Amino acid sequence: xxxxxxxxxxxxxxxxxxxxxxxxxxxxxxxxxxxxxxxxxxxxxxxxxxxxxxxxxxxxxxxxxxxxxxxxxxxxxxxxxxxxxxxxxxxxxxxxxxxxxxxxxxxxxxxxxxxxxxxxxxxxxxxxxxxxxxxxxxxxxxxxxxxxxxxxxxxxxxxxxxxxxxxxxxxxxxxxxxxxxxxxxxxxxxxxxxxxx
Numbered sequence: 001x002x003x004x005x006x007x008x009x010x011x012x013x014x015x016x017x018x019x020x021x022x023x024x025x026x027x028x029x030x031x032x033x034x035x036x037x038x039x040x041x042x043x044x045x046x047x048x049x050x051x052x053x054x055x056x057x058x059x060x061x062x063x064x065x066x067x068x069x070x071x072x073x074x075x076x077x078x079x080x081x082x083x084x085x086x087x088x089x090x091x092x093x094x095x096x097x098x099x100x101x102x103x104x105x106x107x108x109x110x111x112x113x114x115x116x117x118x119x120x121x122x123x124x125x126x127x128x129x130x131x132x133x134x135x136x137x138x139x140x141x142x143x144x145x146x147x148x149x150x151x152x153x154x155x156x157x158x159x160x161x162x163x164x165x166x167x168x169x170x171x172x173x174x175x176x177x178x179x180x181x182x183x184x185x186x187x188x189x190x191x192x193x194x195x196x197x
Contacts, residue, residue, distance in 0.1 A: 009125055025186070055162075061078060062159045083133075091130060109187075115179045122172045126169060133158075136161040
């Protein structure tokens with residue numbers, strides 16, 4: 001899929017109006033009461049909640065270190081496994097969406113194809129952000145044996161990169177949910193999977 005010009009994550013306030021007709025039919029506040037919320041829709045929402053939670057933990061953790069609530073060695077032990085879990089799971093989740101779910105959903109509802117192209121373009125932008133995040137995190141971890149000034153500079157660089165990634169991710173997750181969850185509620189899991197056969 002190609003990257004549409006209007007997919008710039010940090011510049012958009014949500015999906016374009018012409019892609020919001022299903023979320024208007026199935027507003028977010030009614031999702032949990034819908035019969036089709038169980039299964040794929042709930043799985044999707046719980047994965048997204050996990051990414052939000054992990055992103056928040058990383059943001060809080062770097063804040064704790066910068067505010068001297070965690071020593072450098074304690075922070076490194078805490079930080080590295082959580083960061084690896086976050087980055088690895090997010091990248092894997094996006095690959096499954098790009099190669100399995102998005103094509104099946106776009107086939108099931110062609111009027112939303114452009115929305116899935118936007119989400120796919122988001123994934124490329126987020127992947128670049130994941131790479132920058134990992135690079136600045138590794139640079140920071142390498143400084144933990146160096147001077148405090150180098151540690152602080154590297155921690156600031158990571159915190160800035162993390163903030164940017166989390167902002168992109170929040171926008172993307174909300175837009176993805178607004179496109180996908182109403183489609184699942186409207187069609188049901190089985191109809192969407194069968195449409196892919």
